[in-house]
Amino acid sequence: MKKKIFFLNWPNLLLRKKSKIIKKIDNQFLKVFLIMQKILKKNAKILGISSIQIGVRIKMFVAKIYNEEKKRYFVEIFINPKIIKESNQEINSIESCLSIYGKSGIKYRKKIILISYFDINKKKKTKIFKNNNAICLQHEMDHINGILWIY
DSSP: OOOOOOOTTTTTTTSSSSSSSOOOOOOHHHHHHHHHHHHHHHHHHEEEEEGGGOOOOBBBEEEEETTTTTTTTEEEEEEEEEEEEEEOEEEEEEEEEETEEEEEEEEEEEEEEEEEOOTSSSOOEEEEHHHHHHHHHHHHHHHHHHOOOOO
């Protein structure tokens, strides 16, 4: 029998807690990652999910990143991510959230961000993300920092 995955919903106070830095990638971590990856691959409308949304308080999220050259999305994992730099230019984003069911609203996000993170192979990466990719990553960064866009 398959276990059903439950998303934490507002007003669950765990959503307001800062997530903890990941010190090692073990089997438990890999299970969480595989669950999140599966959720993204099965749900076309979901662009990102943070571990806190399924009740695991670690600094990790998984996001669908759109590749302009290949004209398709790729699922990427972000472990212990940090925004290093951001543009001054902001864009309006109409956002919704798995944890705030049935609501959406406008949020101002930075148009371009530079982010450092580790991938599943423990390799440190630093990349620039723009437009919708940047919006998605900022939304997920908010989650691991205990911030909900709506309140």
